[in-house]
Amino acid sequence: xxxxxxxxxxxxxxxxxxxxxxxxxxxxEMADAIIEHCDYIIxxxxxxxxxGRVNNLDAALMDRLLLTGERVMGMAKAIKEIATxxxxxxxxxxxxxxxxxxxxxxxxxxxxVIGIIYESRPNVTSDTAALCFKSGNVxxxxxxKEAEHSNKAIATILRNVLDNNGLPQNAISLLPxxxxxxxxxxxxxxxxxxxxxxxxxxxxxxxxxxxxSVPVIKHDKGVCHTYxxxxxxxxxxxxxxxxxxxxxxxxxxxxxxxxxxxDVAAYILPPLHEAFMQNDTELRGCSNTREYIDIHCVSExxxxxxxxxxxxxxxxxxxxDEAIGHISKYGSGHSEAIISENYSSITKFLNExxxxxxxxxxSTRFTDGxxxxxxxxxxxxxxxxxxxxxxxxxxxxxxxxxxxxNGQIR
Amino acid sequence: xxxxxxxxxxxxxxxxxxxxxxxxxxxxEMADAIIEHCDYIIxxxxxxxxxGRVNNLDAALMDRLLLTGERVMGMAKAIKEIATxxxxxxxxxxxxxxxxxxxxxxxxxxxxVIGIIYESRPNVTSDTAALCFKSGNVxxxxxxKEAEHSNKAIATILRNVLDNNGLPQNAISLLPxxxxxxxxxxxxxxxxxxxxxxxxxxxxxxxxxxxxSVPVIKHDKGVCHTYxxxxxxxxxxxxxxxxxxxxxxxxxxxxxxxxxxxDVAAYILPPLHEAFMQNDTELRGCSNTREYIDIHCVSExxxxxxxxxxxxxxxxxxxxDEAIGHISKYGSGHSEAIISENYSSITKFLNExxxxxxxxxxSTRFTDGxxxxxxxxxxxxxxxxxxxxxxxxxxxxxxxxxxxxNGQIR
Numbered sequence: 001x002x003x004x005x006x007x008x009x010x011x012x013x014x015x016x017x018x019x020x021x022x023x024x025x026x027x028x029e030m031a032d033a034i035i036e037h038c039d040y041i042i043x044x045x046x047x048x049x050x051x052g053r054v055n056n057l058d059a060a061l062m063d064r065l066l067l068t069g070e071r072v073m074g075m076a077k078a079i080k081e082i083a084t085x086x087x088x089x090x091x092x093x094x095x096x097x098x099x100x101x102x103x104x105x106x107x108x109x110x111x112x113v114i115g116i117i118y119e120s121r122p123n124v125t126s127d128t129a130a131l132c133f134k135s136g137n138v139x140x141x142x143x144x145k146e147a148e149h150s151n152k153a154i155a156t157i158l159r160n161v162l163d164n165n166g167l168p169q170n171a172i173s174l175l176p177x178x179x180x181x182x183x184x185x186x187x188x189x190x191x192x193x194x195x196x197x198x199x200x201x202x203x204x205x206x207x208x209x210x211x212x213s214v215p216v217i218k219h220d221k222g223v224c225h226t227y228x229x230x231x232x233x234x235x236x237x238x239x240x241x242x243x244x245x246x247x248x249x250x251x252x253x254x255x256x257x258x259x260x261x262x263d264v265a266a267y268i269l270p271p272l273h274e275a276f277m278q279n280d281t282e283l284r285g286c287s288n289t290r291e292y293i294d295i296h297c298v299s300e301x302x303x304x305x306x307x308x309x310x311x312x313x314x315x316x317x318x319x320x321d322e323a324i325g326h327i328s329k330y331g332s333g334h335s336e337a338i339i340s341e342n343y344s345s346i347t348k349f350l351n352e353x354x355x356x357x358x359x360x361x362x363s364t365r366f367t368d369g370x371x372x373x374x375x376x377x378x379x380x381x382x383x384x385x386x387x388x389x390x391x392x393x394x395x396x397x398x399x400x401x402x403x404x405x406n407g408q409i410r
Numbered sequence: 411x412x413x414x415x416x417x418x419x420x421x422x423x424x425x426x427x428x429x430x431x432x433x434x435x436x437x438x439e440m441a442d443a444i445i446e447h448c449d450y451i452i453x454x455x456x457x458x459x460x461x462g463r464v465n466n467l468d469a470a471l472m473d474r475l476l477l478t479g480e481r482v483m484g485m486a487k488a489i490k491e492i493a494t495x496x497x498x499x500x501x502x503x504x505x506x507x508x509x510x511x512x513x514x515x516x517x518x519x520x521x522x523v524i525g526i527i528y529e530s531r532p533n534v535t536s537d538t539a540a541l542c543f544k545s546g547n548v549x550x551x552x553x554x555k556e557a558e559h560s561n562k563a564i565a566t567i568l569r570n571v572l573d574n575n576g577l578p579q580n581a582i583s584l585l586p587x588x589x590x591x592x593x594x595x596x597x598x599x600x601x602x603x604x605x606x607x608x609x610x611x612x613x614x615x616x617x618x619x620x621x622x623s624v625p626v627i628k629h630d631k632g633v634c635h636t637y638x639x640x641x642x643x644x645x646x647x648x649x650x651x652x653x654x655x656x657x658x659x660x661x662x663x664x665x666x667x668x669x670x671x672x673d674v675a676a677y678i679l680p681p682l683h684e685a686f687m688q689n690d691t692e693l694r695g696c697s698n699t700r701e702y703i704d705i706h707c708v709s710e711x712x713x714x715x716x717x718x719x720x721x722x723x724x725x726x727x728x729x730x731d732e733a734i735g736h737i738s739k740y741g742s743g744h745s746e747a748i749i750s751e752n753y754s755s756i757t758k759f760l761n762e763x764x765x766x767x768x769x770x771x772x773s774t775r776f777t778d779g780x781x782x783x784x785x786x787x788x789x790x791x792x793x794x795x796x797x798x799x800x801x802x803x804x805x806x807x808x809x810x811x812x813x814x815x816n817g818q819i820r
Contacts, residue, residue, distance in 0.1 A: 352427060
């Protein structure tokens with residue numbers, strides 16, 4: 001393992017200096033190779049599907065695992081789109097002349113070797129490999145065991161393209177030891193690995209955060225809130241609430257808890273109830289809520305929970321401060337929205353809520369690299385440092401200072 | 411400990427929203443209070459000095475520990491300077507309108523609760539507390555045991571000023587349990603602590619990096635290199651080399667290894683040798699170097715070492731690639747310089763050397779917040795993510811996205 005990572009680190013020096021032109025040409029060849037070897041990928045995917053059936057994986061997992069011709073074409077298309085992105089390397093972020101007449105340029109550079117740990121969906125393999133390659137990084141990929149054959153097939157195709165172009169194949173690697181022990185070793189090799197990105201269940205992310213000596217950018221759960229203020233426009237409040245919960249309940253930017261100002265509860269709860277009934281949402285309310293509408297009782301535990309399902313907690317609060325306090329106690333720092341026409345309430349909410357994305361009068365469902373206009377998305381960071389919220393390709397770079405002198409000493 | 415950190419986290423919500431005006435007024439009062447209570451501080455410092463004498467601390471450590479009237483005035487002056495800095499909170503870093511007509515603003519915000527672990531010099535207590543307060547963060551300070559009384563006296567004065575202004579005293583705290591176990595607990599409390607900054611010896615930093623589940627920004631050692639290219643201006647090569655090593659050998663941006671292109675070794679080594687002799691530098695050279703000048707033999711181990719003393723390793727390399735390879739193998743990613751008049755060599759060196767600061771024709775000694783023009787310095791980060799190189803007050807902030815909508819759903 002260590003020798004493998006030593007080599008990966010060496011390769012990163014090479015890959016970091018490739019020109020944008022070379023990288024884009026290779027990416028387009030990768031996309032073409034994916035299309036050309038569509039059957040090869042699908043045949044290997046069939047082995048994973050067969051194992052999945054033997055192991056009784058649930059329907060949702062089987063669906064995420066499945067590759068069809070259309071989905072393979074989607075993978076190729078995603079790589080081609082990544083090729084069209086502006087090169088994230090070599091951007092001058094700042095520049096100035098010091099009192100000593102040194103010319104300082106703060107310039108974006110690749111991070112180095114990035115370990116990415118993810119689950120089930122095989123397209124993550126090609127997406128992530130392409131994003132890392134485009135940003136001049138070496139990636140070490142550790143996908144889910146259930147997608148083993150699919151991931152190997154995809155990686156083999158991409159690595160062959162590297163080889164055909166005279167580039168080191170280990171710029172894109174699967175972790176050689178994909179066991180738990182392999183991961184445990186990987187996250188301790190801070191001399192050779194510069195960043196770990198875990199995407200997956202809560203247990204995986206907690207384990208990696210607690211044990212990694214390599215810096216980690218987490219893609220953790222989203223317990224997102226919407227707060228309907230006393231000065232909310234009722235129409236917007238209802239349509240945004242329905243959208244935030246029901247448009248796709250299984251994703252991290254979906255709302256889990258709706259907070260409602262006590263002064264508007266009586267007016268807004270009955271039509272909200274009706275709208276949610278039409279969307280088959282299971283509502284769980286605090287005792288005050290249940291005075292207005294007939295729904296289940298919410299528990300303390302619910303407020304902490306990312307349902308990933310069409311279930312919603314509802315709580316009536318006495319004012320904006322109580323809403324912010326509730327979010328601060330139970331939120332996961334992902335995305336929260338206030339619905340209000342009151343300038344001061346909005347300002348206070350956006351300033352005081354400590355989350356990656358804070359919305360005025362819009363659905364939390366917009367927390368997404370694509371919706372933000374960042375292009376292909378690495379994920380949604382729940383870290384506070386380096387990257388926070390939707391993580392685009394620029395977040396796969398760091399920076400260095402280039403200092404141009406003329407003999408200066410100090 | 412946990413209850414203490416829960417309270418610190420709560421306070422951070424309050425402190426994060428203070429206006430620049432309030433923060434600057436309080437900082438100026440803190441500086442005045444330091445001056446007013448100069449005797450109080452010096453009396454407590456005398457207890458630490460007494461303990462130091464009993465425990466036979468070495469002269470350098472005793473000097474770092476000592477507070478004089480002048481040094482206390484220096485602490486007050488530093489706080490007043492921090493008050494004059496532009497508020498790092500609330501800067502709009504980027505902003506754009508999406509296709510959905512959402513107005514997205516990426517805005518700098520405080521990080522939250524920052525734990526800072528440092529050694530000996532008591533002025534770090536007031537500097538760090540002021541920098542954290544100015545940037546809207548709560549700080550939990552853990553200074554060296556040898557400076558215990560001085561640090562307590564300084565913190566007490568600053569906390570009284572907070573109290574006089576109706577602000578929570580725990581915005582500036584000393585870690586209640588300052589034992590090893592106390593630190594071990596602190597770095598595991600990722601729910602309440604947002605960042606750990608360790609400044610100190612290698613063992614401390616390694617221990618914290620390996621064990622912290624809170625993100626860490628390291629201030630690690632500097633094994634800095636200067637490379638004299640075959641196309642170097644000899645005068646600049648000599649004056650920069652002398653400055654990089656001898657102006658202050660005990661700091662992290664001092665040069666530890668000098669690399670010299672084989673084609674110029676015969677010309678440049680004799681005058682370099684003479685100049686270093688005049689500065690009492692102990693030189694240790696590779697076998698090729700020792701063919702030109704009569705100096706000690708360098709060991710493999712030397713190349714890895716931050717001497718923090720007036721000692722220098724010298725190695726002759728066959729070309730620029732070997733120089734970059736040597737730096738990549740032995741360097742600590744801090745600061746490296748090339749001395750050359752050759753455009754292509756400089757470009758290659760600055761692009762391929764993976765360090766926080768890479769210099770063309772200037773001394774590595776410029777790696778410093780003050781010299782960079784960043785104002786008061788938090789330290790020099792050897793991290794690659796979030797902050798790299800000289801760390802100014804802006805690096806004590808993170809960001810959030812404020813998104814202004816008008817009823818948008820997705």
